[in-house]
Amino acid sequence: MYFNIESDYLCHLMKIIKLHDLYFKPLIRKEEIAGIVQQLATDVKADMPPGEIPIFIGILNGCFLFAADFLRAYTGDCEVSFVKLASYQGTSSTEKVTQLVGLNTALEGRTVVILEDVIDTGNTLQEIYKIFENEKVKQLKIATLFFKPTVFRKELPIDYIGKNIDDSFIVGYGLDYNNLGRNYADIYQLTTPPTMKNIVLFGPPGAGKGTQATLLKEKYDLIHISTGDVFRYNIKNQTELGVLAKTYIDAGNLVPDEVTINMLKEEVLKNAGANGFIFDGFPRTQSQAEALDTFLAEKGAQINGMVALEVSEDLLVARLLERGKTSGRSDDMDESKIRNRFNEYNTKTAILKKYYQAQNNYFGVDGVGSINEITARLSEVFDTL
Secondary structure, three states: OHHHHHHHHHHOOOOOEEEOOEEEEEEEOHHHHHHHHHHHHHHHHHHOOOOOOOEEEEEEOOOHHHHHHHHHHOOOOOEEEEEEEEEEEOOEEEEEEEEEEOOOOOOOOOEEEEEEEEEOOOHHHHHHHHHHOOOOOOEEEEEEEEEOOOOOOOOOOOOEEEEEOOOOOEEEOOEOEOOEOOOOOOEEEEEOOOOOEEEEEEOOOOOOHHHHHHHHHHHHOOEEEEHHHHHHHHHHOOOHHHHHHHHHHHOOOOOOHHHHHHHHHHHHHHOOOOOEEEEEOOOOOHHHHHHHHHHHHHOOOOOOEEEEEEOOHHHHHHHHHHHHHHHOOHHHOOHHHHHHHHHHHHHHHHHHHHHHHOOOOEEEEEOOOOHHHHHHHHHHHHOOO
16 A cells, blocks of 8 residues: 555656646646645635625536635635536637536525636636526626636636636646546646657666666767766866865765755756756665656656666676776775675665656666677667657
């Protein structure tokens, strides 16, 4: 049960999502949505006369999450009902609105507040006013979570607006694209398909990851970003981030994720026109992976997959001990130190493996064989991403 809960969480991170044939990028986080809903409920309650029990009417299907959260945030007594209308087909708002489910609650003399998820052209709103013009309500008010002012074509009042947004098709938080996307906690907007190929490349010590990264970088015309190289560059050139990182290193402390992430962001931004990136040695923690996903999604890109070389530990230990005879590296001459490096690698990789597996984005590749054989196996995976 724990794994399923975590998987659901991972699948709802702010990253580019694909629904049917279209892609959507992050627009509004769930935390901001919660604040908007709370403010709407507060404003409606403030305008309600003392002792007034309003009836909130939600417009299905899109508003069901908004209506539920709004009702929980509203501090007074109230009633709730729903009406179902339709004005969307695919991603386009149609001119025709059809009433599918009518009201079954007496409204005469009542204060009615309509809860809408999004108002764009105003076609649905016009139909709402038609429905209620013969109901003899005490007053009719409209509260919408989102409003698209640039395409609103009706001279009709809207009493409460949560947030103005551009005229882009959105999904999430109850809104869908052909029945998919309602269950996402955040709001996403339509975007173009990602064109960059971004790979997280992992491999245990001695597996030849660096060699493969160089070969794959050339083959696929990608930028190779090595965390070690990035750190050395920033520290050597005394950049603002390099100086900050060195203060932590000199004090014997781990460099905070935020500093590492900002260094990587700068490398990506330096190469904005690249075909994609091979991230080598990054991310190392789940928080770094989440930050990378969010950052790339904001740029209309995503991680296509984590590709990991898988090699027997005993085989690599023997390989490193042999290398130590000529490399002069002390950490290649002590088996206990080598195995400690493997333990550290396996511990960190296990977390990230689980993270990317939950997104169906983990790909293990046999790392035993000649350089060309391993490159060929890796290429087979790269070609599918």
